[in-house]
Amino acid sequence: MSELSHIDESGAARMVDVSAKDVGVRTARATGRVLLSPEAVAILRSGDVPKGDAIGVARIAGIMGAKRTPDLVPLCHPIALHGVEVELTVVDSGVEIIARVRTADRTGVEMEALTAVSVAGLAMVDMIKAVDPAAVISDVRVEQKTGGKTGVWNRP
Numbered sequence: 001m002s003e004l005s006h007i008d009e010s011g012a013a014r015m016v017d018v019s020a021k022d023v024g025v026r027t028a029r030a031t032g033r034v035l036l037s038p039e040a041v042a043i044l045r046s047g048d049v050p051k052g053d054a055i056g057v058a059r060i061a062g063i064m065g066a067k068r069t070p071d072l073v074p075l076c077h078p079i080a081l082h083g084v085e086v087e088l089t090v091v092d093s094g095v096e097i098i099a100r101v102r103t104a105d106r107t108g109v110e111m112e113a114l115t116a117v118s119v120a121g122l123a124m125v126d127m128i129k130a131v132d133p134a135a136v137i138s139d140v141r142v143e144q145k146t147g148g149k150t151g152v153w154n155r156p
Contacts, residue, residue: 032117
């Protein structure tokens with residue numbers, strides 16, 4: 001159990017103490033998709049979504065989600081985010097989401113990037129569910145992280 005940093009000697013979950021770590025620039029990029037029907041894609045492309053600007057709402061929701069990550073993920077450290085970008089692109093199969101998060105702190109921002117993508121996807125589903133109740137959030141994953149002891153990591 002000692003190999004897992006969020007587990008103490010007795011096997012209980014704990015928040016890792018990062019106070020001894022160096023402050024450094026850390027980034028993460030995560031991606032995901034919202035799979036939609038051709039009808040929903042056409043409505044997004046035309047801008048005629050009944051609830052309004054689905055892309056804009058999902059982008060802001062993703063940014064807000066990144067900022068609230070420690071409230072949603074129990075052992076996640078509250079850290080200052082210095083930049084959050086959320087990009088949504090309508091493609092033939094639905095919407096592709098990319099989140100980029102940056103901080104200068106003692107721990108990474110992978111969870112914030114994943115949360116940004118997830119919350120943007122949830123907002124997109126909420127905005128389009130009247131047109132496509134079968135929308136699916138898919139493939140949410142970290143693509144890259146930089147900084148910290150392990151340096152740069154890219155998804156193989």
